[in-house]
Amino acid sequence: MSYKTIVVHVDDIPNAGACYTFAAELARVEQAHLIGLASSGVSRFLRETVAMNYAAPTIRPYLDTMRDRAAPTIRPYLDTMRDRAARALDQFERVAASFTLAGSERRAVDDEPGRSLSALARYCDLCVLSQGSASQGAGLAAEVAKDSGTPVLIVPRAQAPALPIRRILLGWNGSREAARAMRFALPLLQRASAVDVAIFDTAALESEAGAELRPVTALGQTLSRQGVRAEVIQRERAGDAGEALLALAGERGAQLLVMGCYGHSRLRELLLGGATRTVLKSMTLPVFMAA
Structure with a gap:
């Protein structure tokens, strides 16, 4: 048994680089493919509501009205969240590039982190994520472990862990x-x-x-x-x-x-x-x- 596909949660929290480094080093040892997944935090419901199919003639007038009202408020929010995810992914890519890996890739999705990580982790052997800030609580790691059935490895925020683990x-x-x-x-x-x-x-x-x-x-x-x-x-x-x-x-x-x-x-x-x-x-x- 080995971990051939590892996904790491990408976010712009403090000490995120230590989490990416730990995941990349583990991927190097395991000769695994490393995926950096960043979630904008925009819920799937909100995204799908904003991006409805306006081609349907029976609802077009209503949706046009809703779009005109919602777009000025929602679009800047979406852009800000997506830019934040893109910057975090840039940092992940720089860390991954410093290791000799079997393969690596970046992915960005418009969804809540728990949902998107759980969905992708079901196709991976291991999910790596940071403990996060004290205010964020401990829920994300437990949610992913329970919902995906895939093991999670949580990197502490207090200090950068070292490999190999003896x-x-x-x-x-x-x-x-x-x-x-x-x-x-x-x-x-x-x-x-x-x-x-x-x-x-x-x-x-x-x-x-x-x-x-x-x-x-x-x-x-x-x-x-x-x-x-x-x-x-x-x-x-x-x-x-x-x-x-x-x-x-x-x-x-x-x-x-x-x-x-x-x-x-x-x-x-x-x-x-x-x-x-x-x-x-x-x-x-x-x-x-x-x-």
Whole structure:
């Protein structure tokens, strides 16, 4: 398994260049095709409303009236948002050109970032995006992971991460999401020099698995068969699993955190799982998530 098509979210947020550099370096290592996707932020509904088919004679008078009223207000807004996306894509292209890649391209779409990234990510192996500003919240990464089914790798805004990634912390609770994150992260886990597996509340994990299965042993065997030598770290039940994961990542010197992304709604932060919300808000290292 490898990542042969990587899409990176292109936006003009602070430290965006670090996100593009990380994505390009990963694409170079994986010999992957890199796509930079910039979304104007204009909703599909607004775009299609403005760009309706005026040829239909039965509605032309009404639409002409609406167009005349809307165009002076909307057109400058559209132009501003598209110019912003184009400038961000120019920066992405400069970064991508500094790496020897299998291929790269830029794409610009008129849509909301969550929708456009999710749609394209379904045809990619990995989506890379920045943590963003504190005011933006943690919703975009979780939304893309949930809606696309493709893993996301979030680059922290606090500092530029370094490659190669030698030490990885894998958060494990036996869930479907954690299992998907582990499998999607195998190319990174296999190249790492050290992999730590964090399990909080082993008793609960074993109880849920049943008497026929020993989760800690089974997980170690699964990783070993994939060529990953891992050390399992068992801790008592944590009050906030997200805080506990980040603390352990710092303690172990991890350069990447791999975990499941939990949430049951596109209402973003409001209904994200607690660990997901905490990690995406407070992360200082890259985070690999799958839902």
